[in-house]
Amino acid sequence: MSHRIQFASQIPAAIQAMRGLESYLGGTDIPPSLKELIKLRASMINGCAYCIELHAEVAMQQQESPQRLLALAAWRESPLFDERERAVLALTDEVTLIADHGLSEESYQQGLVQLGETLLAQCLMQIVTINAWNRIAVATRMEHSHP
Template structure:
């Protein structure tokens, strides 16, 4: 795959602000393990190889079990995810692929049983952020692994 353009170079101020948002989210109410699962699942749904590669490596560095990463594509059938994680994954999917008539009440109610209002708001921003990154990286055909050294992902030893 050949990268179309480097939006980091073309829009440095915007990228910097988007990175600032991501850094704020890291200090938010959603635990790192759920943010990792959300990022991987949204990237799978959006077909973003760059983000999928990056977030699998991050999850590995953060100690996520390899089998759980493999099960993400079939999380509904897997027994490896807790109810809070399942709710986060359902929320990720519905916001990534917005239904024609919006988010169904049953999904919202299910997620609300696992997350406080602030957590749900923070989780929504996590989903918004990864979907934004996915769209930019897919649009410009960012090459998976091309920023590993810069982002410290070479430490995952998954090459």
């Protein structure tokens, strides 16, 4: 692959601002397993290999099963996700693909029922943030380092 700029060295203040969002999200009420499902699903949709590899590792360190991680690709057909996870995954899909149809009232209301206002807002911010990271990583062709 051709060399592309590295945001961290070219615009460190912007990356620091993104890390500020991550710091905020680290203190939210979103369960860690749900955060990783959001990050993995959005990264799959966006074709971000860097983030898929990174967040799959984190999810497995948190004892997430490889079977569920693979099933994310077809979560709507999979029996492995509960109603709360399904609501969050629907939000993730629709916000990640927001130009297609926006965020439907049905998904928004289901998210509200399953999460409440504060957790819904936090999950939406998590979705927005991983989408920003995906775009940075894909645009600059970031590669995940392997041990």
